[in-house]
Every structure is written in C-alpha cells, then in structure tokens.
Amino acid sequence: DSLASQETNIRSALGRIEDVDIAEESANLAKYSILTQAAAAMVAQANNSNNAALMLLQ
DSSP: OHHHHHHHHHHHHHHHHHHHHHHHHHHHHHHHHHHHHHHHHHHHHHHHHHHHHHHHHO
C-alpha cells in the first residue's frame, strides 16, 4: 500500500514537472517567434531604406 502511494505521488509530481516544462517552452516559443518576426521586419525596413537611397542617387 505504501509503495502504491509512493508511485502515485511520484507520478503526480512528474506530471506537474512536465506541465511546467510545457508551459515554459510554449512561452519561449512565443517569445522567439515574436523576436524573429521583429527581426525580419527590421531587415525588410532596412532593405526598403537602401533601395530608396539608391533610387535617389540614380
């Protein structure tokens, strides 16, 4: 009975740990997705600025 109780407690703790890991990784995924999109937008803006400058020089 004690062994079954320990197993239940361990499984419950493991479930909570896995849930925290999934939540943390989901937050990290969202964070890095936003950062990637922002970086891509910055590169696009820089390209537009360079193209505008080249057009002025022509």
